[in-house]
Amino acid sequence: MPAPVIVATDLVKKYKDFAAVDGITFEVAPGESFGLLGPNGAGKSTTMRMIGAVSTRSSGSLSILGLDPNEHGPAIRSQLGVVPQQDNLDTELRVRDNLLVYGRYFGLPRAQVAARADELLEFAQLSDRAKAKVDDLSGGMKRRLTIARALINEPRVLLLDEPTTGLDPQARHILWDRLYRLREQGTTLVLTTHYMDEAEQLADRLIVVDKGRIMAEGSPASLIREHSSREVLEVRFGSERNATAAADLAGIGDRLEVLPDRILLYAHSGEEALAEVTRRGLEPITSLVRRSSLEDVFLKLTGRSLIE
Amino acid sequence: MSAVTAEPRSHARAWFVTEHKIRAMRGYTGTIIATTIGTPLLYLFAFGVGLATLITSNVGPVPGISYLEFVAPALLATAAVLVAMEEYTFGILLGLKWNPIFVGMNSTPLTARQIVDGLMLFIGIRMLITTTVYFVVMLAFGAVPSGWGILTIVAGMLGGFAFAPVAAYSATIQEDRGQFAILQRTVILPLTLFSGTVFPLTQLPAFLQWIGWLSPLWHASELGRQFVYGPTEPIWLTVAHVVYLLALGVIGWQLCVRTVARRLNK
């Protein structure tokens, strides 16, 4: 097996007494697409900053591309591409100029940066916006520009902190498509998200984090297999009757989860579970059978929804 | 690993930050040219021609030296200080907070030191342009009797440099609660008034003169005067001006590197 590009062991980041990252251990193999899935405040961005060699860990060990970020920050960063949660494009510069100045930071010659900038504008579907002001771009375009910027040095590892948060579905799909291509080209991706569909789409393997700790680890499919049933039946009885109805549903399927607005029944077959519900004389206002998702895994592991 | 050995040296990286800032400045070329040329014209005219006529036959406080010659080096130093202050305050907080380009720079191989070094170099270039234009206008007004006069450019730039501790302070500001306006009113404005710029420090009551001795602007103005029509003071004092200005600048610069580094390492 090739040497991992990232090895984190008992990684901790403390802000005063508060542990934002509280002892996490994982490895990322070259070419892999690795996800961190977790709710707000889980410690995803903090972890990403430590991997990005800009934030010093409080304890534990960390190796990026075989180097310790405490000693070799600049050398590590020269081989990373970073898409931060908050865009930090220079709004005083035009679109293409943002790529030019950024490329220079890696010590690349001017001509090479210029050629690469044009390729990346093409890749990000922003060629016709090259001379536009950054502020005039839509959210999705800014995000694509930030990703293009992160690729200017042909990084070995691309770090993406919530690449699509705040984008509409169409913009998200364009971005996913671009990230797919990078994966095919062998770039190692590390991404955080609190969208389970994004994690399922983009990550080969992921860790579910909550309150700075790892709750589970595996491929999206194996996590679902391990922590959830094949299907889920969602029934709604109206917020008043939810709790009482739950008592009558006991025993249907493997497990049941009562949320404020609906009840989730975990079963191998959602249709059979629904038949049983009706047989017991209960009449839900609406019912829906769907496949299990990472959201269900998360709910089981933490007792909370991913997006509150 | 080839990527590691191919690292350009540290000062080369700092230059990329300077390059970036220059490129960003291009958007304001018009305004910058207008203020860089307009300010010295306006001030030298107002003080040297306008105010000077009120002062009996344009005689300055130094025998044989006109009021215009007396005031011009101080105005040049003030202009350098104002340019530098703009970057030490807004330039720093822009990069750290309002449009956090320093955070973006720091995710590349650039270190906090290189970012600050690059910014200081950029400020140096801005001050050089401003003071050079000022000097040329001074020449045009016939306000430079001595052949050493061109060194007043250096004096002005040292004056601006000496305000670098303000940059270190700006880098500690988390929330903008009008600190810069307060700084402007309680520190910068009194300094420009009581630093022997438009009248000699000795005109002030003794209990106010210490403001001038502490003020980098006084030291820069006096230094500039030595070059423009001096010497009018013992050489040790001239050396003291230089040492004082350099010391403040270097201390502020290093403090700024440290605060920016701490702030970027979240």
Ligand SMILES: Nc1ncnc2c1ncn2[C@@H]1O[C@H](COP(=O)(O)OP(=O)(O)OP(=O)(O)O)[C@@H](O)[C@H]1O
């Ligand atoms: N610089 C800091 N100082 C103090 N506390 C911090 C700092 N940065 C993060 N935290 C805290 O650490 C915890 C984890 O934050 P982090 O930004 O890593 O979460 P996240 O998983 O990225 O959340 P989100 O989905 O909202 O982006 C939060 O409770 C946050 O308030």
Ligand SMILES: [Mg+2]
């Ligand atoms: Mg985050």
